[in-house]
Amino acid sequence: xxxxxxxxxxxxxxxxxxxxxxxxxxxxxxxxxxxxxxxxxxxxxxxxxxxxxxxxxxxxxxxxxxxxxxxxxxxxxxxxxxxxxxxxxxxxxxxxxxxxxxxxxxxxxxxxxxxxxxxxxxxxxxxxxxxxxxxxxxxxxxxxxxxxxxxxxxxxxxxxxxxxxxxxxxxxxxxxxxxxxxxxxxxxxxxxxxxxxxxxxxxxxxxxxxxxxxxxxxxxxxxxxxxxxxxxxxxxxxxxxxxxxxxxxxxxxxxxxxxxxxxxxxxxxxxxxxxxxxxxxxxxxxxxxxxxxxxxxxxxxxxxxxxxxxxxxxxxxxxxxxxxxxxxxx
Amino acid sequence: xxxxxxxxxxxxxxxxxxxxxxxxxxxxxxxxxxxxxxxxxxxxxxxxxxxxxxxxxxxxxxxxxxxxxxxxxxxxxxxxxxxxxxxxxxxxxxxxxxxxxxxxxxxxxxxxxxxxxxxxxxxxxxxxxxxxxxxxxxxxxxxxxxxxxxxxxxxxxxxxxxxxxxxxxxxxxxxxxxxxxxxxxxxxxxxxxxxxxxxxxxxxxxxxxxxxxxxxxxxxxxxxxxxxxxxxxxxxxxxxxxxxxxxxxxxxxxxxxxxxxxxxxxxxxxxxxxxxxxxxxxxxxxxxxxxxxxxxxxxxxxxxxxxxxxxxxxxxxxxxxxxxxxxxxx
Numbered sequence: 001x002x003x004x005x006x007x008x009x010x011x012x013x014x015x016x017x018x019x020x021x022x023x024x025x026x027x028x029x030x031x032x033x034x035x036x037x038x039x040x041x042x043x044x045x046x047x048x049x050x051x052x053x054x055x056x057x058x059x060x061x062x063x064x065x066x067x068x069x070x071x072x073x074x075x076x077x078x079x080x081x082x083x084x085x086x087x088x089x090x091x092x093x094x095x096x097x098x099x100x101x102x103x104x105x106x107x108x109x110x111x112x113x114x115x116x117x118x119x120x121x122x123x124x125x126x127x128x129x130x131x132x133x134x135x136x137x138x139x140x141x142x143x144x145x146x147x148x149x150x151x152x153x154x155x156x157x158x159x160x161x162x163x164x165x166x167x168x169x170x171x172x173x174x175x176x177x178x179x180x181x182x183x184x185x186x187x188x189x190x191x192x193x194x195x196x197x198x199x200x201x202x203x204x205x206x207x208x209x210x211x212x213x214x215x216x217x218x219x220x221x222x223x224x225x226x227x228x229x230x231x232x233x234x235x236x237x238x239x240x241x242x243x244x245x246x247x248x249x250x251x252x253x254x255x256x257x258x259x260x261x262x263x264x265x266x267x268x269x270x271x272x273x274x275x276x277x278x279x280x281x282x283x284x285x286x287x288x289x290x291x292x293x294x295x296x297x298x299x300x301x302x303x304x305x306x307x308x309x310x311x312x313x314x315x316x317x318x319x320x321x322x323x324x325x326x327x328x329x330x
Numbered sequence: 331x332x333x334x335x336x337x338x339x340x341x342x343x344x345x346x347x348x349x350x351x352x353x354x355x356x357x358x359x360x361x362x363x364x365x366x367x368x369x370x371x372x373x374x375x376x377x378x379x380x381x382x383x384x385x386x387x388x389x390x391x392x393x394x395x396x397x398x399x400x401x402x403x404x405x406x407x408x409x410x411x412x413x414x415x416x417x418x419x420x421x422x423x424x425x426x427x428x429x430x431x432x433x434x435x436x437x438x439x440x441x442x443x444x445x446x447x448x449x450x451x452x453x454x455x456x457x458x459x460x461x462x463x464x465x466x467x468x469x470x471x472x473x474x475x476x477x478x479x480x481x482x483x484x485x486x487x488x489x490x491x492x493x494x495x496x497x498x499x500x501x502x503x504x505x506x507x508x509x510x511x512x513x514x515x516x517x518x519x520x521x522x523x524x525x526x527x528x529x530x531x532x533x534x535x536x537x538x539x540x541x542x543x544x545x546x547x548x549x550x551x552x553x554x555x556x557x558x559x560x561x562x563x564x565x566x567x568x569x570x571x572x573x574x575x576x577x578x579x580x581x582x583x584x585x586x587x588x589x590x591x592x593x594x595x596x597x598x599x600x601x602x603x604x605x606x607x608x609x610x611x612x613x614x615x616x617x618x619x620x621x622x623x624x625x626x627x628x629x630x631x632x633x634x635x636x637x638x639x640x641x642x643x644x645x646x647x648x649x650x651x652x653x654x655x656x657x658x659x660x
Binding site: 215 | 353360363368371375381382449450455458465466469545558562
């Protein structure tokens with residue numbers, strides 16, 4: 001194991017050079033960024049070995065990717081343009097330098113793809129591998145940040161892309177599946193939902209521009225996240241479970257339509273965007289979502305709480321991932 | 331244990347209301363801050379139970395104080411005006427809600443005293459209590475940020491306040507001393523160096539205004555931190571060990587002058603400010619340091635590395651705290 005200072009230097013070397021807005025990057029007491037005429041959005045997201053991933057199943061590179069991608073997903077949900085990321089890395093005794101370099105390569109891969117500067121951070125000893133990532137973004141030009149609290153009765157509830165894939169991937173990884181094996185294209189796409197999640201940054205900015213009234217990323221599960229949106233907006237949200245865009249391969253893995261629906265409702269970590277949008281702006285929002293697509297899954301009405309409805313009118317549990325309990329909670 | 335979301339709400343309630351520059355605080359995907367005409371400095375600092383503190387010795391409130399204070403110390407070393415803090419909290423199984431509330435109270439105490447808004451954060455399960463704190467500050471009006479890299483041959487090396495107290499406090503805590511016992515004023519002041527460190531924010535801004543050429547906070551130990559300054563500036567730094575301002579009570583605890591010097595050189599976590607300053611500005615810098623005082627401890631010359639000299643001309647080990655090794659190294 002290198003010393004703290006050699007290690008930081010080795011990790012920084014793997015990262016892409018910071019953007020021009022970073023006047024002073026890693027290596028001083030603080031990073032310095034240029035003034036901005038736009039408001040900033042700042043999000044914090046942590047991942048911990050054994051809670052949000054298992055290092056043995058993911059590999060260090062995928063851990064680096066997931067840590068940065070999940071933090072950026074919060075910025076996507078604001079419609080923000082990403083700027084800088086700051087990484088607090090906790091390293092357990094016995095984790096080799098090679099794994100740390102792979103981790104930095106995973107961070108670098110996402111930083112480069114998403115146009116983010118890793119401008120600073122901190123490395124310390126910790127009992128388990130952990131990354132707390134703080135991301136700073138800027139208000140998009142021509143539109144405002146979108147919060148969770150702007151939904152109004154009458155709005156349509158819609159979600160980008162597909163759901164349940166990340167939960168399915170966790171199961172596959174737990175059963176011993178690994179990326180790059182010849183498990184077929186569908187399985188690889190599922191695994192990528194955990195090993196290489198793509199935050200919906202561009203779609204988020206476009207959705208902000210299209211005039212959605214509220215937005216949140218699907219990290220706890222669409223049922224739980226709809227609940228956060230409902231609570232913040234002071235409205236009731238109803239999801240028609242049969243409308244949920246279940247990811248390809250989830251039905252087969254789950255074994256039944258019902259299990260696939262449950263996985264899609266409460267699985268979490270799909271990092272799609274859930275929006276409330278006035279009906280008359282739905283077409284614009286659909287265009288904004290681009291190739292990911294935007295599926296209408298329910299409605300916003302007066303009242304409170306979240307209701308996930310089955311075709312027979314039964315109410316399903318919204319469930320969701322509670323990061324304090326470390327598992328899905330009913 | 332409350333759920334993740336109830337817990338966050340309970341913790342946020344303990345914190346002072348965010349300042350006016352925070353447009354949107356905790357509770358959405360990201361916090362939103364107003365545009366700033368000044369450059370920003372962002373620092374990250376983590377503390378982990380068993381590495382940077384022992385919960386049983388510190389108590390949760392002191393952990394909260396130390397986590398925020400140590401992160402702010404990096405901003406002090408830039409001469410920054412503090413703005414917002416973001417806290418990623420890792421909570422071990424079995425830590426009660428009461429301890430978490432105390433922790434939040436400790437954060438709140440420092441946030442209020444130092445004029446910082448805790449604008450966002452994240453709570454997750456973790457194997458040990460840990461806080462990764464990201465602090466954002468602004469360039470001081472009328473002067474620029476001070477980096478580690480501006481020292482020039484001929485500069486005087488000087489340090490605010492006193493050294494060795496934090497290391498002495500760690501020893502006292504390890505021996506069973508607790509705050510508020512009747513151990514006398516000197517002992518309480520020593521304990522406070524760990525349990526209630528005060529970042530030198532105001533002094534840092536004043537020193538920036540007084541034209542110091544380089545600045546760093548003493549977190550790894552003055553020997554090691556002088557080394558960082560020397561490396562960044564491309565100069566050699568010499569410290570005359572007999573000039574070090576050893577904190578009151580350290581000599582008695584250490585048992586000898588030599589041991590007290592060693593504690594002051596390599597102890598770390600004193601959160602004083604180490605500056606390089608042109609001789610003609612030393613008086614201004616002294617005034618800037620205010621009640622803490624500023625002690626001349628050495629010089630900057632051409633060359634590289636750090637030399638800590640004993641009165642007999644011997645060279646002492648600069649040592650210092652390596653957060654990857656979890657103990658003094660060297």
